[in-house]
Amino acid sequence: EPEVTQTPSHQVTQMGQEVILRCVPISNHLYFYWYRQILGQKVEFLVSFYNNEISEKSEIFDDQFSVERPDGSNFTLKIRSTKLEDSAMYFCASIGLAGAQETQYFGPGTRLLVL
């Protein structure tokens, strides 16, 4: 079964450093998402991406965040200057079509720890 993959599985960084989280969505999917989940809290939507541009973003997704699809397969989330509160699990998800019942497939996540 095709799956979404994410790298790295874990990342530890110092406050103020830049991090790039990588995702490889399912190959024929067209819509891509990033979510985060702070430990013990709910999954929060960050951003959706379609046709090489952001289609929707939440209040969390401020100027410190950016997304890119640099080479047609990878989908990256960059945090420019990490803060302690950015520590969370970051999930990538992809979807094939915008059909009403289309399923989102989640990657296994990257656990980010900011010290």
Next chain:
Amino acid sequence: RKEVEQDPGPFNVPEGATVAFNCTYSNSASQSFFWYRQDCRKEPKLLMSVYSSGNEDGRFTAQLNRASQYISLLIRDSKLSDSATYLCVVQEYYSSASKIIFGSGTRLSIRP
């Protein structure tokens, strides 16, 4: 009012029991509804979509009541492997995007 609200639990039930979870959503324009399960420190995985007519998948039954903005999940003959957090997810559609909102989840623990 929270956009998607769930009883956080935990529900602690014996193996074989029937357990029901509820979820309410605030936006009447919401169009798609799902139940996901999430195991500890893992990604959410789709359990089932929820249709207006109600739908069943083995031991799992999901119901949607649009008038009351209420979704339910029933698990019959619960197994130890059903222990997880169950997430209610609501999707709203706009002209060029969709918004996906997760509930905080209901924790279920099945005991032998």
